[in-house]
Amino acid sequence: MLQTTRPVPLKQVSINDSYWSPYEKLVRQTVIPYQWDALNDRIPDAEPSYAIRNFRIAAGLEKGEYGGMVFQDSDLAKWLEAVGYWLTGHDDPELEQIADAAIDLVGQAQQEDGYLGTFFTIKEPGKRWTNLHDCHELYCAGHMMEAAVAYYKGTGKRKLLDIMCRFADHIDDTFGPEPGKIQGYDGHQEIELALVKLYQVTGNEKYLKLSQFFIDERGKAPNFLVQEWESRGRTSHWAQGITGKPNVEYNQAHLPVREQKAATGHAVRAVYMYTAMADLAAQNGDQSLLDACRTLWDNMVSRQMYITGGIGSTHHGEAFSFxxxxxxxxxxxxxxxSIGLIFFAHRMLQIEPDGQYADVLERALYNNVVGSMSSDGKHFFYVNPLEVWPQASEKNPGLHHVKPIRQKWFACSCCPPNLARLLTSLGEYIYSSSDNAVYTHLYMGSQAQIDVGGASVGLKQETNYPWDGEVKLTLALEEAKRFKLALRIPAWCEGAAIRINGESKQEELVMEKGYAVVELNWQDGDVIQLTLPLEVQIIEANPQVRANAGKAALQRGPVVYCLEEADNGSVLASVSVSTETEFKARFDGELLGGGIVIEGEGYKDSDSGWQGGELYRPIRRQAGRIALRAIPYSMWGNRGKGEMTVWFRTRSS
Amino acid sequence: MLQTTRPVPLKQVSINDSYWSPYEKLVRQTVIPYQWDALNDRIPDAEPSYAIRNFRIAAGLEKGEYGGMVFQDSDLAKWLEAVGYWLTGHDDPELEQIADAAIDLVGQAQQEDGYLGTFFTIKEPGKRWTNLHDCHELYCAGHMMEAAVAYYKGTGKRKLLDIMCRFADHIDDTFGPEPGKIQGYDGHQEIELALVKLYQVTGNEKYLKLSQFFIDERGKAPNFLVQEWESRGRTSHWAQGITGKPNVEYNQAHLPVREQKAATGHAVRAVYMYTAMADLAAQNGDQSLLDACRTLWDNMVSRQMYITGGIGSTHHGEAFSFxxxxxxxxxxxxxxxSIGLIFFAHRMLQIEPDGQYADVLERALYNNVVGSMSSDGKHFFYVNPLEVWPQASEKNPGLHHVKPIRQKWFACSCCPPNLARLLTSLGEYIYSSSDNAVYTHLYMGSQAQIDVGGASVGLKQETNYPWDGEVKLTLALEEAKRFKLALRIPAWCEGAAIRINGESKQEELVMEKGYAVVELNWQDGDVIQLTLPLEVQIIEANPQVRANAGKAALQRGPVVYCLEEADNGSVLASVSVSTETEFKARFDGELLGGGIVIEGEGYKDSDSGWQGGELYRPIRRQAGRIALRAIPYSMWGNRGKGEMTVWFRTRSS
Known part of the structure; x- marks a missing residue:
């Protein structure tokens, strides 16, 4: 085991937070029922999901054709996983009954031999495992395994877990190094991390070994995905006729995983794979796999990540570019x-509590991820742009994928249920512990019961983070205990201060990789007060990022800001800001449930003299002063269609 | 007739110019032979053209399959047209013999009933005129008609003209408002302008009427292209199976042409159509058609044109966006x-000598068009970007269409022969005349014999334009004649001065729509000296053009400049320039055959402190001074792969 700490189990953490509790409520009251309606094709004017219908047909309860994407089963899986997390901390018999019935349906759709997958059951019964490149069979299996684990942990009910163990056994009979088995892997990684979870909850090492097999096999020469395409007759699920040789870099199968140096290909596939690699490195003490994780992490976060925690810069293949x-x-x-990036960061954080992982996790969470959902919980972004010109999204086909307002549901609707399962499991991301330490990675109001070297430490966190940087932690101990309390000091923070029982403890504090560590013989009722000064920061990007040359963005704590047309008019590209500007942060209770807005003086290029309709003229550009107002990026696009930008031009002064 | 002036026929103009004559030479010595080799599939490592081979197969001289694009015939047509223009001013028996043989081959490929088109002759003999939307039959016919007219005018030889009249007669029997004929038009406009040329050279009004029919019919409801798709069984030449309803805005067939208000759809189709509309407006005195031309012109040049004279801002459909x-x-x-834009501008200029048309013509010619060919005459750009990051072109699929260096030949190789035919007919664009006036639209060393109200006026132009703004015009007259001499004063020019026989004539000069008009009783040997001060101008774009916000470009006379990595290092996005900079223009004989470069002081953002690999940090951007060097945009990409940008950041001072 390379793992230094263990996450605190979800059932030992409850969130009670002014920022996050409304999201939890929204997920339970709106997102989960709305998505259930979506899975049942009951959302008017939205694309039907067909997910439940497919299971009913596969179960023999209904007649009909398969509908939706080849990986449609995974939408139900992610929904069940979210429900599992929700039920971990809440009594909710009505919801549990719906989920139990859905699990019964899944069971009825399972085949005699353990196989589960509605596409091949309904549509191409003879063709199981013949197109792993395109058809997501193992991907869907992985998601249902995650659901099974979550539901078991949340409710104690084994039914879905047993279903998925049967399926996992069937997969283990089908894949592996032994003669007669398929020496291959899925086109879309996911089962690798799921099998680790299945192992962790069942203790069955077969699942861990199978996961390791998939990871080790990937990218070996000759390439499995290419060979499979050859033996299939060079066809594709996604196109008619003979197709070109698959570009397996898209699937991160161009090289053995330990030889991969840069994040490449489809971004979700990549981060799901890296997550599994970190899991396996931790479980098996696999140093070479851990080295690969570090290399890929470094490349991704220091060269290929947006300031919002977004990854994958091109819609062609939903992929990393370079x-x-x-x-x-x-x-x-x-x-x-970004959700996958959070998974990966979370795993790395357990291997080694290093603030860089939590910094990225927090960046992705508070910006790209939270921003993907509307304040009504019913509309979602799949693509999370940093600059939007609504007319261009409509009229320039190269920008059609960038939607200026959140959409109801998608034909490929992977994101909304993924968000739901993350938000319902957020409690798992706040703390971790080892035999002699408790780590606080995230700041959100919560109550946790944490195992530290045999003792159970109660930890209550109170804060108005991210709007405010004051955090109060109160310990509840049956008896005094000596351990390290490690509090993450975010990289953006300068001048963090800690008081213990009202007294400053700067001198007893040791900084270790982004964590302020205080080792004391803690008493019941000890109060730790952390102050993280939240200043408005004007951020620049590495000059290699050509897109942000001469530009800056605003950040306050983990929250990245943006300018919207609703506040600053059009054309946002005409706005510029002096780098000396003194911005003020102010709580605005009117803004979408309330949040800190940033205000200051900016400049806007005058458009006077341009009315004649010419396009070009000798320069006589002049800028006038304007009042600027920036809102949290996560709140953009909730006030109608308009321009938005995270990065704005700076003025040299 | 709405036409105010007539172009001076090509055979009455010869170019002898330090800037353009090398291009003429390059076209004759390299481009024409190289393209002939290309048409004959003799370029190593380049995509085969199949053009000649298709004609040989259609003529029964060879067995084989049709090769290349469905419109491959047009490449030979454009080549023949270029040769026709070349032969107009030059004795060149060797080239003429090759062209005559090619024309013989075209004749042999013509079918009994007059039909000409190798695709349907070889590959789908029964399917003529069933897929006008996709298959370019009339488009190819149009190009061969243009070739026939050029070759006839250049050599006096009627063979190709007769072939194409036979084909035009066949088309006229096939298309038209009469019962039993197809009431339709081509998916790719071109034949409309060609039929006007055929009419002008033959006097056969049938051809003019047919052109008018195609233009008037276009965009009427119900839509022909949609109906055709329906009756074809909803198939496409470009895709297998059943296809979606064609988006006829792409073909400018969404509305009757007189109701179209903005340039839209495939840019080449658009400007070829606008050219024909202007031709028909002029020929038929059609005021409503002229109004439509003006509306579309205004939209295009004042809202959708790059500073380089490029049009069509998206590669999706090679189209206008908005x-x-x-x-x-x-x-x-x-x-x-851009070549089509030049055609359109040239037609509008004859209807009304207004400097705005020649300004745009000149902008497109000296920048986008000339820049598309390498200095060796063997490599071409199809796409002409204003900003290039070679790695992005290679690794970001959204930029794959943007090539950082010119390519040998293209599978769809419409551009190189189009360029050849423009450069060989450039003499036609310099002058035009009416009964009482001679117009000089372009400044290039040349000798012309111009008809003015019955008299033949010799006009010799000497200049080093565009590097130098001094132009000397010398008149040769058999006897004195009173007429207006109108000299274009480009919109970018301030302080133009005219001397006649050494004396300043500012007071006798009347400005009319961008032309300095001097009416005198001209004598043989009169010398007119025009001085167009060429200053380096720092240009800004309309603030609605978000892509150029806070940026500027350099222009000197008609020549737009760019920064290249070869001169200014990488990262070009890090460069900024004060708008107060005093730039110097200097002739550099070493630069690709010689040209004016622009030099001055700029700033470059320091990359110090960024080596650690982080992506974002609180701003502390600092810029150091650097020596900047800009070269003409038309010369970019000739010194290996590197970054290039036309627009650079300005510093507020």
Whole structure:
């Protein structure tokens, strides 16, 4: 085991937070029922999901054709997983009954031999495992395994877990190094991380070994996905006729995983794979796999990540492009990819409590991820742009993928249920512990019961983070205990201060990789007060990022800001800001449930003299002063269609 | 007739110019032979053209399959047209023999009933005229008609003209308002302008009427292209199976042409159509058609044109997107589209000598068009970007269409032969005349014999334009004649001065729509000296053009400049320039055959402190001074792969 700490189990943490509790409520009251309606094709004017219908047909309860994407089963899986997390901390018999019935349906759709997958059951019964490149069979299996684990942990009910163990056994009989088995892997990684979870909850090492097999096999020469395409007759699920040789870099199968040096290909596939690699490195003490994780992490976060925590800069293949290529307008930055980035960061954080992982996790969470959902919980972004010109989204086909307002549901609707499962499991991300330490990674009001070297430490966190940087932690101990309390000091923070029982403890504090560590013999009722000064920061990007040359963005704490047309008029590209500007942060209770807005003086290029309709003229550009107002990026696009930008021009002074 | 002036026929103009004569030479010595080799599939490592081979197969001289694009015939047509123009001013028996043989081959490929088109002759003999939307039959016919007219005018040889009249007669029997004929038009406009040329050279009004029919019919409801798709069984030449309803805005067939208000759809189709509309408006005195031309012109040049004279801002459909959407990196700006823009401008200029038409013509010619060819005459740009980051072109699929260096030949190789035919007919664009006036639209060393109200006026032009603004015009007259001499004063020019026989004539000069008009009783040997002060201008774009916000470009006379990595290092986005900079223009004989470069002081953002690999930090951007060097845009990409930008950041001072 390379793991230094363990996450505190979800059932030992409850969130009670002015920022996050409304999201939890929204997820339970709106997102989960809305998505259930979506899975049942009951959302008017939205694309039907067909997910439940497919299971009913596969179960023999209904007649009909398969509908939706080949990976439609995974939408139900993610929904069940979210429900599992919700039920971990809440009694909710009505919801549990619906979920139990859905699980019964899944069971009825399972085949005699353990196989589960409605597409091949309904539509192409003879063709199981013949197109792993395109058809997401193992991907869907992985998601249902995650659901099974979550539901078991949340409710104690084994039914879905047993279903998925049967399926996992069937998969283990089908894949592996032994003769007669398929020496291959899925086109879309996901089962690898799910099998680790299945192992962790069942203790069955077969699942861990199978996961390791999939990871180790990937990218070996000759390439499995290419060979499979050859033996299939060079066809594709996604196109008619003979197709070109698959570009397996898209699937991160171009090289053995340990030889991959840069994040490449489809971003969600990439981060799901990296997550599994970190899991396996931790479980098996696999140092070479851990080295690969670190290399890929470094490349991704220091060369290919948007300031919002978005990853995957091109919509062509929903993919990474290359180092420092971070266009703000043609961007992809898929919601699911940032969620996967959070998974990866969370795993790395357990291997080694290093603030850089939590910093990225927090960046993705407070910006790209939270921003993907509307304040009504019923509309979602799949693509999370950093610059929007609504007319261009409509009229320039290169920007059609960038939607200026959140959409109801998608034909490929991976993101909304992914968001739901993240938000319902957020409690798992706040703390972790080891035999002699408690780590606080995230700041949100919560109550946790944490195992530290045999003792159970109660930890109550009170804060108005991210709007306010004051955090109060209160310990509840049956008896005094000596351990390290490690509090993350975010990289953006300068001048953090800690008081213990009202007294400053700067001198007893040791900084270790982004954590302020205080080792004391803690007493019941000890109060730790952390102050993280939240200043408005004007941020610049590495000059290699050509898209942001001469520009800056605003950040306050973990929250990235944006300018919207609703506050600043059009044309936002005409706005510029002096780098000396003194911005003020102010709480605005009127703004979408309330949040800190940033206000200051800016400049706007005059458009006078341009009415004649000419396009070009000798320069006589003049700028006038305007009052600027920036809102949290996560809140953009909730006030109608308009321009938005995260990065704005700076004025040299 | 709405026409005010007539172009001076090509055979009455010869170019002898330090800037353009090398291009003429390059076209004759390299481009024409190289393209002939290309048409014959003799270029190593380049995509085969199949053009000649298709004609040989259609003529029964060879067995084989049709090769290349469905419109491959047009490449030979444009080549023949270029040769026709070349032969207009030059004795060149060797080339003429090759062209005559090619024309013989075209004749042999013509069918009994007059039909000409190798695709349907070889590949789908029963399917003529069943897919006008996709298959370019009339488009190819149009190009061969243009070739026939050029070759006839250049050599006096009627063979190709007769072939094409037979084909035009066949088309006239096939299309028209009469019962039993197809009431339709081509998916790619071209034949409309060609039929006007055929009418002008034959006097056969049938051809003019047919052109008018195609233009008037276009966009009427119910839509022909949609109906055709229905009756074809909803198939497409470009895709397998059943296809979606064609988006006829792409073909400018969404509305009757007189109701179209904005340039839209495929840019080349658009400008070829506008050219024909202007031709028909002029020929038939059609005021409503002229009004439509003006509306479309205004929209295009004042809202949808790059500073280089490029049009069509998206590669999706090689099309216009919408007003002020002029991205510099994802740009299309196809060479052929700018050539078509020149055609349209030239027609409008004959209807009404207004400097705005010649200004745009000149902008497109000296920048986008000339820049599309390498200095060796063997490599071409199809797409003409205003900003290039070579790595992005390679690794970001959204920029794959933007090539950082010119390519040998293209599978769809419309642009190189289009360029050849423009450069060989450039003499036609310099002058025009009416009964009492001679207009000089372009400044290039040349000798012309111009008809003015029955008299033949010899006009010799000497200049080093565009590097130098001094132009000397010498008149040769058999006897004194009173007429107006109108000299274009470009919109970018301030302080133009005219001397006649050494004396300043500012007071006798009347400005009329961008032309300095002097009416005198001219004598043999009169010398007119025009001085167009060429200053380096720092140009800004309309603030609605978001892509150029806070940026500027350099222009000197008609020549737009760019920064290249070869001169200014990488990262070009880090460069900024004060708007007060005093730039110096200097002739550099070493630069690709010689040209004026622009030099001055700029700033470059320091990259110090960024080596640690972080992506974002609180701003502390600092810029150091650097020596900047800009070269003419038309010369970019000739010194290896590197970054290039036309627009650079300005510093507020």
């Amino acid at each position: 180092d420092y290529d971070l266009p703000n307008d043609t961007v992809y930055a898929e919601t699911c990819a | 007003d002020y959407d002029l991205p510099n990196d994802t740009v299309y700006a196809e060479t052929c589209a």
